[in-house]
Amino acid sequence: MPREILYLKIARIIEDQISSGTLKTGEKLPSIRTIQKIYNVSINTVKQAFLELESKSLIESKPKSGFYVSHSFHSKLELPSVSQLQLSQQEKTPEDLISKVFNTLTHKDFTQFALGVVDKSMLPIAKLNKGVVKVLRNLEDSGTGYEPAQGNINLRRNIAKWSFTWDGHLTEDDIVTTSGALNALFYALITVTEPGDTVAIESPVYFGILQMIKSLGLHIIELPTHPVTGISIEDLKKVLPKINACCFVTNFNNPLGSCMPEENKKEVVHLLSKHNIPLIEDDLYGDIFFGVSRPKPCKAFDETGNVLWCGSVSKTLAPGYRVGWVAPGKFKEKTIRKKLLNTMSSPPLYQEVIADFMEHGRYEHHLRTLRNTLYNNCLHFKKAIEKYFPENTKISNPQGGFVLWLELDPKIDTAILYDIAVQYKIGFAPGRMFTQHNRYNNCMRLNFAIKWDEKVEESLKTLGLLIKQQLQ
Amino acid sequence: MPREILYLKIARIIEDQISSGTLKTGEKLPSIRTIQKIYNVSINTVKQAFLELESKSLIESKPKSGFYVSHSFHSKLELPSVSQLQLSQQEKTPEDLISKVFNTLTHKDFTQFALGVVDKSMLPIAKLNKGVVKVLRNLEDSGTGYEPAQGNINLRRNIAKWSFTWDGHLTEDDIVTTSGALNALFYALITVTEPGDTVAIESPVYFGILQMIKSLGLHIIELPTHPVTGISIEDLKKVLPKINACCFVTNFNNPLGSCMPEENKKEVVHLLSKHNIPLIEDDLYGDIFFGVSRPKPCKAFDETGNVLWCGSVSKTLAPGYRVGWVAPGKFKEKTIRKKLLNTMSSPPLYQEVIADFMEHGRYEHHLRTLRNTLYNNCLHFKKAIEKYFPENTKISNPQGGFVLWLELDPKIDTAILYDIAVQYKIGFAPGRMFTQHNRYNNCMRLNFAIKWDEKVEESLKTLGLLIKQQLQ
Structure with missing residues (x-):
């Protein structure tokens, strides 16, 4: 039996149990591993079934706990609608x-x-301050000199280590540091596009991304985006011949909060790689999950270096520090050159502070x-x-x-x-x-x-x- | 008698005195004020005469002292040649x-x-470090939050004050802070140009500027540049119909070291304003003068808001801090918007450190x-x-x-x-x-x-x- 149907079958069984009251509102579901054993299927199949149930608001995940029958199942409020594909001339943004x-x-x-x-x-300001004072004592030339354009080595090393939380296998050499995630997107965009190109994005989409893409003289196609599962792959397929790059916030995107299921991520990575269309992935919310584990980014499934994975600590630690990064895959050299031309190098201080924060377990704790x-x-x-x-x-x-x-x-x-x-x-x-x-x-x-x-x-x-x- | 001829006449008188040995190698020249009185001319005329003599390497200025008959007058080494205007197809940069x-x-x-x-x-690292610790104690939310995109208010205030050293009348409201001068140029360029536009620059020119302009999809015209007096205004006039913006390092440019005479600056500002061609002025070396006073930037003569004046402390204090700024004149709102889209805001810490350094006279001292x-x-x-x-x-x-x-x-x-x-x-x-x-x-x-x-x-x-x- 093909896997797609299998996960839907399991989802339906659980849905029936909820409807019938066998599983009650607020009750904890059996663990993924338990269900896997009961039905003799793969862990991924169970995860997909859960995603399907989540997308219907039937179940919801709680941090460090597991999945529960959703309260909002009995909510009077529905999910927002999925937007329609519009390929008309772009209008003036507000x-x-x-x-x-x-x-x-x-x-x-x-x-x-x-x-x-x-x-x-909600920010660990006192601890960060201690970090600043500590780092300042040990910084070469007290941070007055230029660092390599690629960015601070300690920060790059710790981001690479951190990537193991989502099965990433990045090395310090794969990463370029930036001035926040928006700046990472900027470098990624000017690395893989030319003015006049077209970029596919989610809709609705964070206005910063929208405005930045416009300001680079690029055209935009807004893809229909499901409030739970993210962009519509069917619509992405339709516009493939028209687009030169994609820019997706794959995990808990802003403003919809959708998170692409793993199977969708795999398919998108494969599809775009096959068509040689770079995927800029903004994963700045990935670490703030409510479920049991961090959702993987598309980068985890990138075998060809086609994904430019962007992140930052602006949503979790210190927006004002402006510390972000991009792992640009096969576009790395070009990205470094773009950064060099744009601002030469990044100040080392805050990069060292964040590296230190990650290295000593304070980030995980926070x-x-x-x-x-x-x-x-x-x-x-x-x-x-x-x-x-x-x-x-x-x-x-x-x-x-x-x-x-x-x-x-x-x-x-x-x-x-x-x-x-x-x-x-x-x-x-x-x-x-x-x-x-x-x-x-x-x-x-x-x-x-x-x-x-x-x-x-x-x-x-x-x-x-x-x-x-x-x-x- | 028209002024242009007057200054040449005075220059020739002094040149004769040098040739005849009346003024000896290494000897100090009479002050500008003295010469002004002797010949009953304006101070500017004397200054222009001196520039003329400097351009021939006949005299040279010494910090805090005045003008001297040049040693290099008797040097065996000539000035580099002035480049020729080339309007051919641009070639690949190396x-x-x-x-x-x-x-x-x-x-x-x-x-x-x-x-x-x-x-x-040559950098005051210990003093800067003290500044960091001091600032950190007083910073709102310890610098973890976003500041307005326009930049830190204290830094803007101190740059505005500092502009009085060159007769500038900037206010804090005129200035946008950036991540170094190169980044200031970047914002200025994307504010006043569209891909496909043409920008006139000096030649030879700092490769960072050249590469940045190219990377924005802009065309470049390299203007012949005199090693002492800067770009050729005659050639600038020739290319006016072809260009959409100018980007000049007006004071001690890199690599030639040329400094545009005040009269040339006035003429360029007037000319470009008349033709509605924005002038991006990179004045990052202006504070490092060997003569008796800081040369004015073109911005000092800007009456229409057509000059985007860029600067930084990367050449004088701390390159790694990445603190720079632009006073974009009438393009201010657009520049702020561009910065907002690019990186949201700049980290406040180093901006406060530099502001503090300027405010307490440490910058002047250094x-x-x-x-x-x-x-x-x-x-x-x-x-x-x-x-x-x-x-x-x-x-x-x-x-x-x-x-x-x-x-x-x-x-x-x-x-x-x-x-x-x-x-x-x-x-x-x-x-x-x-x-x-x-x-x-x-x-x-x-x-x-x-x-x-x-x-x-x-x-x-x-x-x-x-x-x-x-x-x-």
Whole structure:
């Protein structure tokens, strides 16, 4: 029996058990290994079955624990819709809207759901500071000199070691350090594209990626993206003849929170390698998973050096440090040359601090706490939204990262709602920011990596109320 | 009498006095103010006359002192030639040569004339370290958060204050901080050009600028550049209809060391503003002058916001910090947006350290020492080259910065000479690196910001010997 059907069969068996009440809401599922033995199938088949169930919001994973029958199964709120493929002429992006949202980010008295970073209360600032002082003592020429363009050797070594958490076999030689993940994407893009080329991306997509690609004189195709399983491979196949590169956030992407199943990752890597289309993979959320293990990036299945794997610590440790990296595969030499031309080298200090943090187990320790905090925040947010928002609100079901994507009643224009919410000192990211087309106007992205308290809940209540008012 | 003729007349009077021996080699010239009074002309006219004399190597300036009848007047070595305008199809740049030279830069046992940075012995490393520790204590969230894309406010404020050293009237609001001057040029270029546009630059030109412009899909016109007075305005006028932007290193450019006279700067600013062609000005060497005062940048004469003035502390304080800036004039908003898309924000720590260093007079103090060291090194180098190199060697006469440009016998190919010199553990930058055309093959750039000692003199002697051997 072909594997595809096998995993669907197992998924259906479990789904039946949930429907019938054999498995109850909140109950823990048997472990992957147990199910594997019961049905005599491979671990991957069980994992795929679980992903299928997750994508239907039937089950959900909890950090360091396992899979549970989902509470949201009985939620009134559906998943957001999958977008349609649009190959029309690209329209003007709402740069003014982006600027407007950015301008409120520094307002300290706001409840700020619009940010794309983790609240500072969740960052190990004291430990990082100790690291700075320690590193400064030992740094060659105190970091005043140029380092090789490829980047600090200690950081590269530790990223390579860290790649073992997802079965990566990178060496220090495979990695180029950058000024954050966005900067890594930038180098990757200018390495594999020429102005006038076309790049396929997810939709909705983080506006920083969208704007950067546009600013390089590249054309964009936004691929339909499932809120749980990521880009549609069928649609990717359709546009293959038109595209010169892909740029995907494969694990807990921003804003949908989708995570491509392993089988999809394999297929995409194989497909793009066969067609000689480079895959730029932004894996900056991969370490913030709610499930039992870190999802592998596409890079784990890259046999031809066709994947440029990008990452950073901006979402987990210190956004302001601007420490990121790219493992550009077969494009490495060209990437190093691009970096050399762009900025010569990166300052060594923060690279050494992060390397030190990783090397002594502090990163792993910090991530364990951070994942739990974020997972709990996610539950708080979802519960509050279910309570306070209109019943026809659709909501994403991220298994990692820290953003929620909401699809509201089609009558709501979140750009207008934004102006109203700002008067109540509430900020969020309107959906229109996340596309080049005129859509997602009834959507919004909420960051749940802020400290959960009564004020936050009150703000969600207010937001829900404002939406209801708009509907009347 | 028109001013142009007036300054030439005064220059000729002084030249006559030098030729006749009335003014002797090494003798100090009357001050600018004295000459101004004697001939009843403006200060600018005297300054222009002095520049004219400097351009003929008849006089030279000394730090904190004034102008002297040049020793090199009686030097056997001539100035390098002015390049010819070439409008032919651009040729392949010698990227392999650049990579080869870069690969030897980390060889610690080399006498390294190829570097573009000041030796660490000339940097105030201990004071900078103190600054880091001090700043770290007071930094908001210890620098883990994002700052506004425009850059750290304290640094911007201090750069604005510092601009008063060249009659600038910048405010903190005019400045965008960057990751070094090269990165500033990058943002300036992507702000004012589109792929396919044409940019006029000096020739020879720093290979980093050349390669960066090329990598952005831009075409390049290399303008003939006088080793003392910089680009030829006549040739600039000729190519005006073909170009979309200019990118000039106006003060002590790399590698020629030329410094545009004030009158030329005014004319260029006026000309480009009239034709609506943005001027990207790289002024990263302006603070390292050997004369009595800092030469003004073109930005000082910019009335329309058409000049994007770039700078950094990479040549004076700490290359590895990657702290630079651009004052983009009327292009500011677009530049900020480009930076936001490229890397979001810059880490605040080193920006605060540099701001603190400037604010408390430590920068000015350091520069005074640095200028004297470099000026003395320049004299040592020129003397040694005159002594050990063939008589038909031509040499630049920089009044600031820290590189010398040598034009050797046309039979010498410095790319071949480089391979031989490397065997003697001597590095330099072959001329071919500094152009997109097949020229300067008999030229080389030497960095004199290395600690002068017997080993360095011995290396120059060896280099001279190797050249003489090649000529036989």
